[in-house]
Amino acid sequence: xxxxxxxxxxxxxxxxxxxxxxxxxxxxxxxxxxxxxxxxxxxxxxxxxxxxxxxxxxxxxxxxxxxxxxxxxxxxxxxxxxxxxxxxxxxxxxxxxxxxxxxxxxxxxxxxxxxxxxxxxxxxxxxxxxxxxxxxxxxxxxxxxxxxxxxxxxxxxxxxxxxxxxxxxxxxxxxxxxxxxxxxxxxxxxxxxxxxxxxxxxxxxxxxxxxxxxxxxxxxxxxxxxxxxx
Amino acid sequence: xxxxxxxxxxxxxxxxxxxxxxxxxxxxxxxxxxxxxxxxxxxxxxxxxxxxxxxxxxxxxxxxxxxxxxxxxxxxxxxxxxxxxxxxxxxxxxxxxxxxxxxxxxxxxxxxxxxxxxxxxxxxxxxxxxxxxxxxxxxxxxxxxxxxxxxxxxxxxxxxxxxxxxxxxxxxxxxxxxxxxxxxxxxxxxxxxxxxxxxxxxxxxxxxxxxxxxxxxxxxxxxxxxxxxx
Numbered sequence: 001x002x003x004x005x006x007x008x009x010x011x012x013x014x015x016x017x018x019x020x021x022x023x024x025x026x027x028x029x030x031x032x033x034x035x036x037x038x039x040x041x042x043x044x045x046x047x048x049x050x051x052x053x054x055x056x057x058x059x060x061x062x063x064x065x066x067x068x069x070x071x072x073x074x075x076x077x078x079x080x081x082x083x084x085x086x087x088x089x090x091x092x093x094x095x096x097x098x099x100x101x102x103x104x105x106x107x108x109x110x111x112x113x114x115x116x117x118x119x120x121x122x123x124x125x126x127x128x129x130x131x132x133x134x135x136x137x138x139x140x141x142x143x144x145x146x147x148x149x150x151x152x153x154x155x156x157x158x159x160x161x162x163x164x165x166x167x168x169x170x171x172x173x174x175x176x177x178x179x180x181x182x183x184x185x186x187x188x189x190x191x192x193x194x195x196x197x198x199x200x201x202x203x204x205x206x207x208x209x210x211x212x213x214x215x216x217x218x219x220x221x222x223x224x225x226x227x228x229x230x
Numbered sequence: 231x232x233x234x235x236x237x238x239x240x241x242x243x244x245x246x247x248x249x250x251x252x253x254x255x256x257x258x259x260x261x262x263x264x265x266x267x268x269x270x271x272x273x274x275x276x277x278x279x280x281x282x283x284x285x286x287x288x289x290x291x292x293x294x295x296x297x298x299x300x301x302x303x304x305x306x307x308x309x310x311x312x313x314x315x316x317x318x319x320x321x322x323x324x325x326x327x328x329x330x331x332x333x334x335x336x337x338x339x340x341x342x343x344x345x346x347x348x349x350x351x352x353x354x355x356x357x358x359x360x361x362x363x364x365x366x367x368x369x370x371x372x373x374x375x376x377x378x379x380x381x382x383x384x385x386x387x388x389x390x391x392x393x394x395x396x397x398x399x400x401x402x403x404x405x406x407x408x409x410x411x412x413x414x415x416x417x418x419x420x421x422x423x424x425x426x427x428x429x430x431x432x433x434x435x436x437x438x439x440x441x442x443x444x445x446x447x448x449x450x451x452x453x454x455x456x457x458x459x460x
Contacts, residue, residue, distance in 0.1 A: 161432060192431060206415050
């Protein structure tokens, strides 16, 4: 258990969905205190107890409302469908001041999920930044990691590209990537989120055409120093 | 040598640069007739003879003006810096009617090469489509493959994502990817080009931060059938 893990509370907003539960599971396992948030605190409590069961009670996961979860968070992670993106953010805005929001949203527009269709801000993360303002750093990550893999024990063959509004915030989130037992890469400023989020549509297209369920990407040609994230 | 290779002429417009020469080399080696185009036919002739030398004269590579090359082409490939993108396309527009243009351009805006900065059309490929109109299919590909690798013999650890304005055009270009001894993926409609082109800035950022020269990407989690490209 790392020093950060003992100190930090991660709120997973909209954490009753599959992706949120998968991430919450990984971070709770790594020793972080995790607070699942939901519009319904009842559902959040249920999701939290499901995760605690998977971990056999050895970790700290609780459930509550999104606002309460955001209040308690050191870092908040947003895992809602794009249709709930703006409303959820506006609801927790004041609770996120001075914190980092990790936006996991891929702005998919049905029915053409395999076509990149970004909001006017340029990406979901940039839209989140517009909503949350100067006091919140916004980082995009984890869109393409499948929840089945997060709840499994096999090595995940999908790297996590991390873009965001400050280098310091990206570095903090890269530590969360590592804590989730994934390989992360600093993929640059928040303007690059269109690539990270849009990759979801590209992978949906690849899944459809080549008959896969879990296509992903790996970065090649770089020897990563293990020291860089310590 | 495949049937297509014997029949098709590929024009590499702006093909005197490193990326263009690298691609021309690969396709000439695979048996395609390759025409290098340039604003200066003299430079194009010189580039063509350099490639012929590398191939020890066993292939067909000639050099001429961009317009003449586009006229002769079955498929044209554009490898110019983004600053020359519009002018070059307007110059060859009428010669490309009924053909496929493969746009290799990553619309990088100096000095912030590591920041995604797309043109108003959404991507360089979409801008090319706007310029060329309904009579030309535009496909984006090859932006992230380094020219050093194209001229080398080692296996290239960088897959090619192929987006474009029709499925048929993407399939034709996927055959060119394979002919260049690379692995390609149908990454969806031309609107997805922002991901493929923007990945160049993401990889530039990764190169800078992690001290690499040739980071790339590989698609994971898909078992590709070798029959699909025949």
